[in-house]
Amino acid sequence: MRIWLAFLLALQCLLPAYANEAAPLAEDPAVEKRMVAISEELRCLVCQNESLAGSRADLAMDLKREIRGLIKAGKSDTEIMDFMVSRYGDFVRFRPPVNPVTWLLWFGPFVLLVGAVFVLVRMVRGSQRSGPPPALDEAQRAKAQSLLQDPDKLS
Structure with missing residues (x-):
């Protein structure tokens, strides 16, 4: 404990030597x-x-x-x-x-946002038009049931 105290005291004495002069106003x-x-x-x-x-x-x-x-x-x-x-x-x-050289910088994010909204709307409308997926017939239903019961049959 005394060693740590002596170390801290020595360190405190050395720190002012590393201080810099304050920047002039x-x-x-x-x-x-x-x-x-x-x-x-x-x-x-x-x-x-x-x-x-x-x-x-x-x-x-x-x-x-x-x-x-x-x-x-x-x-x-x-x-x-x-x-x-x-x-x-x-x-x-x-x-x-804002000049022709910086138009992409100023308006590019808005163009990308409008493009993303357009693509999103097209995807949503496309998925609504296709309707629900077709129902499985009996053979497909039996195959799915057997795969669920024994996944090792996957090939």
Whole structure:
């Protein structure tokens, strides 16, 4: 028990050596607020399912630094978004624009849903038209009964 206590005490003394320095606060809160608003609309190219604002990837940090630089250079939000799209394509946007290139992305799920409903309706109507299965005659009924009683006869 004393060994564990000594180990925990030594570990507690060593942990501050591994602590990192806190990240500095934003130089300009207005710039930081605009950067966060813009980066919420952009996709992290590394994580792909996470916004640029929430990502901790190195590329995301570089892109956020780039956005801050563009904001400080006096660029508008639209100009910054256009710059990012020209550099990385429409994929970088969480909500890509509706244009002929992205029609499949926007309307594909609805087309698949309508197609699935159409196929389902056709299958249900087809099964209703065929009616009940035909009744077994006496020979078929006797064969089924013998197979149920002795399954080893299957061949």
